[in-house]
Structure formats: C-alpha cells, structure tokens
Amino acid sequence: MGEDSSNIKNQNDDENENKKELSQVVHFDAGELIIKEGKEERTMYILKKGRVRVFKTYLGKKLTLGVLGAGEVFGELSFFDGKERIASVEAVESGQAIKVDARKVKSDLDEMPAWMKGIFKTVVTRLRETDEKLALLQNKYDTTNATGKATVLVEDIFNEVARVNKIFRLYFNLHPEVIDGENLEQTLKDLDFLLVGSFVKSERIFDFYEKNNLISLSEEENKKTFKLNSEEIDQFDSYLDEQRNSDQISFFSRGSLSIMGDIIQIIPNNLQESEENTSLIEVVDESKMISMNGYDAFVKELKGFKLATGNPVKITITLGELQRHYRYQKVMSIFNLTME
Numbered sequence: 001m002g003e004d005s006s007n008i009k010n011q012n013d014d015e016n017e018n019k020k021e022l023s024q025v026v027h028f029d030a031g032e033l034i035i036k037e038g039k040e041e042r043t044m045y046i047l048k049k050g051r052v053r054v055f056k057t058y059l060g061k062k063l064t065l066g067v068l069g070a071g072e073v074f075g076e077l078s079f080f081d082g083k084e085r086i087a088s089v090e091a092v093e094s095g096q097a098i099k100v101d102a103r104k105v106k107s108d109l110d111e112m113p114a115w116m117k118g119i120f121k122t123v124v125t126r127l128r129e130t131d132e133k134l135a136l137l138q139n140k141y142d143t144t145n146a147t148g149k150a151t152v153l154v155e156d157i158f159n160e161v162a163r164v165n166k167i168f169r170l171y172f173n174l175h176p177e178v179i180d181g182e183n184l185e186q187t188l189k190d191l192d193f194l195l196v197g198s199f200v201k202s203e204r205i206f207d208f209y210e211k212n213n214l215i216s217l218s219e220e221e222n223k224k225t226f227k228l229n230s231e232e233i234d235q236f237d238s239y240l241d242e243q244r245n246s247d248q249i250s251f252f253s254r255g256s257l258s259i260m261g262d263i264i265q266i267i268p269n270n271l272q273e274s275e276e277n278t279s280l281i282e283v284v285d286e287s288k289m290i291s292m293n294g295y296d297a298f299v300k301e302l303k304g305f306k307l308a309t310g311n312p313v314k315i316t317i318t319l320g321e322l323q324r325h326y327r328y329q330k331v332m333s334i335f336n337l338t339m340e
Helices: 001-023 077-082 102-110 115-136 152-174 182-194 200-212 230-242 254-266 273-277 285-291 293-304 321-335
Strands: 025-028 033-035 043-049 050-058 061-068 089-090 095-101 217-219 223-228
Touching: 043 077, 089 285, 095 102, 115 223, 152 182, 152 200, 152 223, 152 321, 182 200, 200 321, 230 321, 254 293, 254 321, 273 321
Parallel strands: none
Antiparallel strands: 025 095, 033 089, 043 095, 050 061, 050 089, 217 223
C-alpha cells in the first residue's frame, strides 16, 4: 500500500514538473504590452488574474476588439499556425498568466487526429482573412454608415454565424448523435477547439441552437440524445446568404428584436402559411403595436432598412419577413458585440 502511494506521488510530481517545463507563469503591470501586432512568435496565454485588452491599430488609433478576464485565452492563432500576430494585447490592470510555447508542446500538437488538423488549418486561415476586414472598423459600436449600408462589423457577425454553422454541420456529420453526459462534454471540448477565435463558448452556442430547434433533443430510457436539425440549419444558412447577398443587410438591435417577439405573441394563431407574404400591418392591430415600449425606435430601424416608408409611416415588412428576422437574429444576438 505504502509503495503504491509512493509511486502515485512520484508520478504526480513528474507530471507537475513536466507542466512547469512546458509553460511558465508571467506577471504583468497595468498598461504593459504583452503581445505586439505583427510580431512572429508561437506562444499563447491563459489568463489567471487581471484583465487585458485586445486591440488593433488603425490610422493611429487603438480599436478595441475585446476585453478578456481570468480563465480566457489569447494569442492562440499564432500559437497554432506560427504566423504573425493579428492584434496587440495590453494589460488593463496588473495580473498574471500562464505562457505556453508551441515549440515545447509540439509532441502534443502532433498527436491531433489528421481530420482535426485539416479542419483546424482551414478555420485558422478563415479567421485570419476575417481579421483583415476588422482593420477597417472605425468604431466597434457603429453598425451602419451614412448610406445605411452594413459596416464590416455587421458582415463579420453574419460571416461568423455561417462559419459556426459549417463547423457544427461538419462535426455532426462525423458524429450524428451526441449523448448527454461524458459524450456531450467531449463534444463541447472538440467544438471549442474547432471554434478557436470565437468569443462565444461552444456550450452557449449549443444551448441556443437546442432551444431554437437547430439541434434536436430526444429522450428515451433516461438517455438524452442530441442531433443536428439539418433542415433547420439549411434554412438558417439560406437566410444568412440572402442577407449577405442583398444590397442592404437588415440587422436589428436587441430592443427591436424584443418588439418583434411581442408582436409575434399577438399575431392570430389561425393564419395560413400563404399569408406570410401579407404586410404585417394587415394582420396585427397597429394600435397594439404603438403602445409597446420602444415601438418608435423599432419603426425607425424599419425605415432605415426600407421596411417602412413615408410620413406618417407605413410599415411594409411582411409577416414572413418579421418572423424570419426574429427567429434567426435572436440566435445571432449571442455573436453581436454591439449589443449591450
């Protein structure tokens, strides 16, 4: 018994020593530059304490892409593909992080399955292409410009959702059924790995997709099974393509999505599918909509997207358009950094 305990202790000591060799804890002060945009290095950081700001420099200005806290990772793209940094990271406050060098964990990276390496290479490449567009941002919170057309930020949100759908589709093609429990935990780990660069964790995306019928759940003999609802994902992708290929992307605020939800609640239940092309104003009592909190701002957005015209305003959005915008943009809201 004593000998077994001693062996276990020695094994744990060896593992801890190995971890120390593969990584190191670094300390930083407020304002310190931890990663510099354009520099070539293969290290990533796991934040243990404090906060850091991720930013790009454009026309002499620092454009904040995000603020990270304890438990979050940064520098992962260059860690995996060895290319130059796509953004800078500076400390907002003093703290510490675990620094991991790719050269020291090369054997672990080499052990990744071949199919995952191929997917990962594609994902990282697309992330870098998307980041080139982010350099054009004038303000993180601007979603439309003077012409009313979508900015790069809005386009990136639509592109990011399309990317997530493709990764989910590919993963579920390889693993058609996911069982609740250890199988689900491993799935979420795999998806986090494949979704590298996304500020939304796979668990939250998975939960949103399940709640909105993009992932179906069946239960039999106390066993919960998750499957991708391919038909719903196809319709979602069609919506994304339709918007991205249009002259103007209709991208609604959280307030407008809330109004849409309230409107849908008062739509008569006996409407036929053929009435989807009917103007909303013909099937819903306008006086009920006017009394809703935030209705004026909602109408203003409709006018901006040419879904309402004139003065006094005439709403032209159809019942089907309203339902589609609400259904899919409600899911997309988790990817929208501009929503407070």
